[in-house]
Amino acid sequence: MKTKSKPVKLSPKRAVAATAHAVVPLKDRKLNFGNRWDFAPAPEDSKSYVIAPQHELFINGKFVAPSSGKYFPSINAATEQQLTTIAAANAEDVDLAVQAARKAYDKVWSKMPGRERGKYLYRIARIIQEKARELAVLETMDGGKTIRESRDVDLPLVAAHFFYYAGWADKLKYAFPGKAPQPLGVAGQIIPWNFPLLMAAWKIAPALACGNTVVLKPAETTSLTALRLAQIFQEAELPEGVVNIVTGAGDTGAALVNNPDINKLAFTGSTEVGKRIAQALAGTKKKLTLELGGKAANIVFEDAPIDQAIEGVINGIYFNQGHVCCAGSRLFVQEGIYSKVIKKLRDRIQTLRVGNPLDKNTDIGAINSRPQLEKIRELVQSGVHEGAELTQTQCTLPAKGYWFAPSFLTGVTHAHRVASEEIFGPVLSVMTFRTPEEAFERANNIPYGLSAGVWSDKGSKIFKMVNKLRAGVIWANTFNKFDPTSPFGGYKESGFGREGGLQGLAAYCRLG
Amino acid sequence: MKALVAPAGFRSSATSRFSAPTVDAIMLEERAASFSTRSIKTSAKMAGLKMTVSMCDLTTLEGKDTPGKVAYLCRKALQPIEAKYAVPSCAAVCVYPNMVKYARKFLGDVSSVNIAAVATGFPSGQYPLRTKLEEVRRTVADGADEIDMVIDRCAFLAGDHAKVFDEIAATKEACGQAHLKVILETGELVTYDNVRLASEIAMLAGGDFIKTSTGKVSPAATMPVTLVMLEAIRDYFFATGIRIGMKPAGGIRTSKQALAYLVMVKETLGDDWLNPQMFRFGASTLVNDVLMQIAKQVDGNYQGSDYFSLP
Numbered sequence: 001m002k003t004k005s006k007p008v009k010l011s012p013k014r015a016v017a018a019t020a021h022a023v024v025p026l027k028d029r030k031l032n033f034g035n036r037w038d039f040a041p042a043p044e045d046s047k048s049y050v051i052a053p054q055h056e057l058f059i060n061g062k063f064v065a066p067s068s069g070k071y072f073p074s075i076n077a078a079t080e081q082q083l084t085t086i087a088a089a090n091a092e093d094v095d096l097a098v099q100a101a102r103k104a105y106d107k108v109w110s111k112m113p114g115r116e117r118g119k120y121l122y123r124i125a126r127i128i129q130e131k132a133r134e135l136a137v138l139e140t141m142d143g144g145k146t147i148r149e150s151r152d153v154d155l156p157l158v159a160a161h162f163f164y165y166a167g168w169a170d171k172l173k174y175a176f177p178g179k180a181p182q183p184l185g186v187a188g189q190i191i192p193w194n195f196p197l198l199m200a201a202w203k204i205a206p207a208l209a210c211g212n213t214v215v216l217k218p219a220e221t222t223s224l225t226a227l228r229l230a231q232i233f234q235e236a237e238l239p240e241g242v243v244n245i246v247t248g249a250g251d252t253g254a255a256l257v258n259n260p261d262i263n264k265l266a267f268t269g270s271t272e273v274g275k276r277i278a279q280a281l282a283g284t285k286k287k288l289t290l291e292l293g294g295k296a297a298n299i300v301f302e303d304a305p306i307d308q309a310i311e312g313v314i315n316g317i318y319f320n321q322g323h324v325c326c327a328g329s330r331l332f333v334q335e336g337i338y339s340k341v342i343k344k345l346r347d348r349i350q351t352l353r354v355g356n357p358l359d360k361n362t363d364i365g366a367i368n369s370r371p372q373l374e375k376i377r378e379l380v381q382s383g384v385h386e387g388a389e390l391t392q393t394q395c396t397l398p399a400k401g402y403w404f405a406p407s408f409l410t411g412v413t414h415a416h417r418v419a420s421e422e423i424f425g426p427v428l429s430v431m432t433f434r435t436p437e438e439a440f441e442r443a444n445n446i447p448y449g450l451s452a453g454v455w456s457d458k459g460s461k462i463f464k465m466v467n468k469l470r471a472g473v474i475w476a477n478t479f480n481k482f483d484p485t486s487p488f489g490g491y492k493e494s495g496f497g498r499e500g501g502l503q504g505l506a507a508y509c510r511l512g
Numbered sequence: 513m514k515a516l517v518a519p520a521g522f523r524s525s526a527t528s529r530f531s532a533p534t535v536d537a538i539m540l541e542e543r544a545a546s547f548s549t550r551s552i553k554t555s556a557k558m559a560g561l562k563m564t565v566s567m568c569d570l571t572t573l574e575g576k577d578t579p580g581k582v583a584y585l586c587r588k589a590l591q592p593i594e595a596k597y598a599v600p601s602c603a604a605v606c607v608y609p610n611m612v613k614y615a616r617k618f619l620g621d622v623s624s625v626n627i628a629a630v631a632t633g634f635p636s637g638q639y640p641l642r643t644k645l646e647e648v649r650r651t652v653a654d655g656a657d658e659i660d661m662v663i664d665r666c667a668f669l670a671g672d673h674a675k676v677f678d679e680i681a682a683t684k685e686a687c688g689q690a691h692l693k694v695i696l697e698t699g700e701l702v703t704y705d706n707v708r709l710a711s712e713i714a715m716l717a718g719g720d721f722i723k724t725s726t727g728k729v730s731p732a733a734t735m736p737v738t739l740v741m742l743e744a745i746r747d748y749f750f751a752t753g754i755r756i757g758m759k760p761a762g763g764i765r766t767s768k769q770a771l772a773y774l775v776m777v778k779e780t781l782g783d784d785w786l787n788p789q790m791f792r793f794g795a796s797t798l799v800n801d802v803l804m805q806i807a808k809q810v811d812g813n814y815q816g817s818d819y820f821s822l823p
Contacts, residue, residue, distance in 0.1 A: 024753035031746070037559055037774065038785035042551035148549065307743045308539035343750070351779045360551035457534040477536045 004172075033350045034043045042360040044147045049134050055086045055223065057093055057247060061101035061240030067092045070247070074224060077144030078357050078366040078401040086223045089246035091255035094215070096260040097244035098261050101186040101213040104241030110183050110211050114170035121148045121166030121208060123236040126158045131232065135225055136356070139197055142224040144366030144402070145320055157482055158201040161500075164277075164484035165205035168505055172210065175502055181509040183211030184287060185263030188256045191226075192269045193219035193368050194323040194424075200226050202499050204243060210265070210508040214243045217256050219269075221369050223247040229366030254280075262286060266507065268325070271422075271448075271493050276424040289497025289507045291325065291489055293422040297443035298328035298479065299465065304455035305477065310344045313428070315504035316453060318352060318406050319480055321365055322426040323372075325494075326451035328479055329423060331408075331430045332439055338432050342410060345430075346391055350492050354395045363424060367402040376404050376425035383409045383418035383429070407450045420446055436461060449491030453479045472498070513551055521649035525621075532712045533758040535704035544735035547779065548772040557771070562768040562807050564798070565592055565599050567788045569628055570642070570823055571760065571796045575671065577616040582607055586618040589625045589821040593803045597810055602799065603788040604628045604658060609651040610779040616655030628658035628693070632683055635697070637662040648686040658691040659683070660794075662726060663710060665700045673713055680717035681682055693759055694719035698737045699729040707737055711744035721757035727794065732762025735776065742780040753786065761794025767805045770798060796823065 054071060056063040071085040089097070089398040109117070128135065134156075136150040143153075156426055172181045187207045191199035196218060207214050218226040230245050250273075257265060257280050264287040267277050281288050298316050300309045316328025333341045357365035367373040384390050388409040397403040408428035412419050418429045434440040443452060452471040454462050462476045472490045475481060482488070487503035489495060497507050552560055570589045572581060581631050582605070589602040604626035605615055615627045629651045633639030648659055661683045668677035684692050694714035714722045720725045722741055725732035738760045758777070764770055770793060777785050785791050800820045808814050 008795075024749070024755070026753065028754055029750050031782040032784050033779075034783045036786045037563065037778055038556060039550065039552060040554045040556040042553045147688070303534065303538035305534045305539070306532070308536040308543070311539045311543045457536070478538050478542075 031347050033347075039361050041356075043356065044137060044140075044358045044360055046137050046141060046358055049137055050082060051084050051138070051224070053249070054083055055084055055227050056499070057087045057089050057097070058227060058243075058245040059093070059097045061234065061238075061245065063230070066436050072220070074142065074221070076401075077368050078141075078398070078399050079219075080402075083141060083224065086247045089248045089255070094246050094252060094255040094259055095408075097215045097246050098186055098188075098256075098259050100241035100244050101215050102261055104239055105183075105185055105213040108239045109208075109213050109242050112211070114211070116171060117211065118166045118169035118206060120236060120238050121162050121205060123134045124232060124238070125159050125162035125166060127232045127235055128155070128162060128446075132159070135228060135340075136195060139225050140230060140357045140365070143193060143196060143222045144255075144357055144368050145323075145364040146362045147360055148362065149320060154195060154198050157195050157484070161198075161201040161484045165209040165504075168206075169209040172505065172509070175505050176509070176511055179511040180188065181210065181505070182512055184262060184508060184510055185212060186264040187212045187214050187264040187266060187508065188252045188259065189214055189244060190215045190256065190265070190267045190269065191216065191218055193222040194325070195454060196222035197225040197229065199268055202230060203268075206499070206504045207508045208242065210505060212508050213241060215256060216243065216245050217253050218245065218247060219410070220247075220249045257281065264288070264508065266497070273497060289489075289499070290495035291497070291499060292426075292493060292495040293448055294325045294327070294490065294494050295330055295420065295422050295446050295448045296326055296328045296451040296453065296471065297330045297332055297469070298453040299332045299443060299455065300334065300341060300440050301335070301436075301439075301454075301456040301461065302334045303457045305457060306337065306341065306344065308477065309455040310341070310348055312453060312455065312475075312477070313345065314348055314352070316479040317408075317428040318349075318364055318426050321367055321404070323368055323424055324480070324486075326473060326480070327424075328451070328453050329428060330419065330443070331428055332433050333430065334439075335432045335434055342430070345408060349391075349393045349408070352393060352395075352406050354393065354405060355398055355402065364406055367404050367425065369446075370402055372424065373402040373404060376423055376427060379418055379421060379423045380407065380409070380427055383412065383416055386416045386418075388412045388416060388418060388429070414442070414445060418473045422448070436465060440465055444468075444470050447493040450489075450494035451475070518813050522604075523674045524671045528671065530673045530677070530709060530713050530716075532705070532709040532744070532814035535708050537704060537736075540704060540739060541736045544739045544776070547631045547735065547776040550772070551776070552771045552777045558806065558809050559775050560771045561767060561802050561809075562599055563774060563786065564793065564802050565602060565766070568602040568799050569604045569606040569761070569792050569794045570602045570799060571727070571761075571794055572823070573606070573608060573630060573634075577608060577611055578692070579611070582614045583612045583618050586615055586625065588799070588821060590619070590623070591821070592799055593807070597803075597806055599803065599806060601625055603792055606630065606660065606794060608634070608649055609654070609656075612651055612656045615723045626657040627655060628660055629656040630649070630660045630662075630726070632661040632679075634662050634695075635728040636665050638666060641682060644679070645682055645686045648683055652690045654687055656690055658693060659687050660693040660695055660723060662695045662697060663714065665697055668701065668710060673709070676710070677713050677717045679720060680714055681751070684718035689786050691720045692718065693721035694805045695723045695726055695761075696741075697726055697729055698733075699731045704736065704740050705818045708744055708787040711741050712748070715744065715756050719756065722762055723759040723794065725760075725762040725794075733760035733764055735793075738773065739776060739780065742777065746781055748818070749758065755790060757790045757792065758785070759792040759794055764790050764793055764795050765797050766802060767802045770802060799823065
């Protein structure tokens, strides 16, 4: 078919478009994550929340001074400025708290019908929702995690855990058909600094739902939101002594572990401390659950949805600065896609925004404390020393505070320390494999077994891997998904006992 | 009744030489949603809004379009708002083939605003190839700078990927100097895997841009679909060194939505795509919402819609 066409003039813009489609030589094929369009600062308001200069212990429904009169400072990890001072509880204070919990257990809480206990938990959950913004800001200032995370992940989950276990309080006998679940008594609970409020919720909500009373010890660097939670308990008119909060360092925790009048101890933290606790409780009648360290394998097969797998890897290791016991800190990539994955990973970490945790656009906040930062640095140095290659983002880190740029190490083998030791920071160790058999063999070749991730488009392969991997939680084509209905816990040195879901109730019941 | 068989000459997907990486919905949608949680304030907001205007293909695609309506559109594209707001002109006007000659008349031979024309049996594409190509040649001859073609979804969904490729390649040839945007009509392809595969085919066949939708099918552009296409563009760039442009079209009506798309481009493809040569919005009502926000930033208060000229 013939067409009469007149010559068309090129408009200036079209001339530009024509040149834009020139072929870029191989060496220049790079994405340019520059400052063509910079985001302006978008800080969350923190001025409207006043932090008292001194925080007391919460015993028998009241805030009381520690018997020693000693307080320790609490530091904002992002600025190194002192936020407040926190009471240091000694064995005497811990004993007072346990006695208060015992009295509340005997006189009130164990006798209260489940539906009444449930009402208190619902009330607490609702107040947490109402104060979610304030709690998120405090969590961010105290621990260094980003406001994006505390606002969008931590706080919604905190409320969800209270809501979920509130629902179980009057249905316990349906949770365990044919059994008559009874509370254990006084539960001692020791929680870590990576998810201060969320770990408190994971522990307190099921304990109270089952009719136990609680003595909680928050981590030394992150006590602030637990004490704010105590105020919420007061506001909810939770009976005195049902939850007591004792703050302090390791010796406070030891006093709680060794207190003869607790019936149960639940600990989340390092494997090293977990082992000491297990030794201390051996031979006693105290029930124990431990949720300890991890070194999760994220396994990416050649048939995986690669761009989505990259997102899962990023979320898996850099979420909460890598301060996550189930962090996907070991990446196993099938050899055929290794270079492609590394290239994509290198581009993707460049877009992570590191800095002021209160800025709503920050993806990576501050490292929780100086000792933790030093530990991360030491382990990464050992990795480089042992021959691994380090890749980091090109971001500028703030001058003050504790910071570590998002990093990954390639050329890692099982013999490297960074392949087996938990770094608990934003550092990924990358390794390769050839076959599914090799993948689960390598993934299991570690004393931990908390979580794992599998990325493949093939359902049968996913099921095969899931059955072979020895880990408490395994995600397929996603990572770091949490829900109060789903149990969480580990194999091997990652601990025992489950938190969350129906299984989480079993940890706080005697099944007569 | 006759058995259902493929027509003669039909090439099934079993012999298709096209392949694409798989896409998983869960993490894709999670990632796409994350861009909307970026907080774009003050100077960043102003810059983003102006960039949005400069990337707009101001569109009218109706049976009732007339030279008069096209005149309104062209004038609006040239000067979206009074000069004191220092807002750039739109990238292009987007019209039906019959309206191209009027648009060329109103914009003149050389203009800062391009003329884009939908073609190849828009929006369904259910026409013979030879009439589609004839339509493209005449539209270019009438003065279109850019051709927005639709792919043959019939062939794609029936598995004849080679036909989709061949039609795009033939259209590209018929375009001559004009720039080719390939509309996938993702609302009819439905799955992300289909979107990814169609993107690969469109880029390989010579499309300069890939575009989500005609605006005549719901859903039109969505964030996850656009992300799949941006990822396809990224991989194609690494493989070939050619930068393909992206145009989400339909359903983007608010400034907030537009800024979220720009964040997605910034964090997926980077700065080299943050310009009207590489990224466009196909929209009719978006511009005035953006202008309203710009005027608010400058004047400090919101004005009603009567203070913004209709396209």
